[in-house]
Amino acid sequence: MGKRPSRSPAPGTYTVWARALGTPGGQAKITTCATDISLTTPAVICSTLNEVFVRETGGSKFRNVTDALTTITLDPVADAAAVTACGGTTVSLFDPCLQGFFWQYDNNGLKLLQVRFYPKGA
Template sequence: MLLLATLALARPALSQNGNGAPNGAHYNLNIIGVTQAKNPPLTGSDRHTIFVPLVSDQNGDPDTLASDTAPILLTQGPFTVCDGNAFDPAVDCKGNVVNKTGAVFQLPCNNLTSLGLVVPCTSNGPGSIASYQVWARVVGTPGGNGTITLCAFDQTTLTEVCNTDEVLMRNKPNKFTDITKTLTTLVGATGPAGVGNYPLFASGFSGFFWDYDNNGNKVLQLRFYLTPQ
């Protein structure tokens, strides 16, 4: 919460620099692909890294889904890596095991006006709602590609619902891309308010996670910029 407050006092002007990313204060998150599972629990610290498989489709399944071995589960609150190890039981920021395997990242519901949300964000305490942009790029060798998007489960049908806006992240060109809607909105989903763009942690959905299908990306860098409305 302290970090979120600090960022709020230094909101970026969002002018871009040479690497394509906006200038200004931001929260960094690095999603690192590794060939061997990490053994330490990697919980309970101020880390900004999450370790996932370098290649997702080890068992013929190309996606890092909630039913797979290394999902990135999402919970609501100030930006925090609750559990940076996607290879062991997933632990949220309160110390609760929430899945048999996976990493856990905590972030606010995004109420950015340009997302065109059909329902507003619902507060879950201090720092649980914010207006922000998400920028991403891939760095590191040998290079690769992958896709990442937001998914959740429909609480009525118990079926998986994924964002229709999916981004292919490549090693070149090595510049940041705005993927705010991809990672913080269920685009074109069917929910309690009909078909539309639903925010993170919207009522009617549960089990939000990032579906990251990695095919050799060493480091996926994410930057979160608080944005004035």
């Protein structure tokens, strides 16, 4: 179980960068999720990896969040059916083995999260 080549070129064509802005003190967490269609009753599964943003005092800097926001890392025990259907524990965004990809955004007082997409190599 591990990484396999992506069946969809989309995640590999850009990088994703994010930073927390606004009044200091807030935080937010983003997790990539999708629907596991390999189950008898489809269910939402989320990556075991996420990105946490905390707005502290001073200037905030962008950080590269490409891997966390363009892949889902599956739990090999809890998501065993999806691991089998997808051929590994790391699934690229828009891989057809899962459907309805989305970012679960848990906001705890962060006023603004700035997310930027850049073409790879730019």
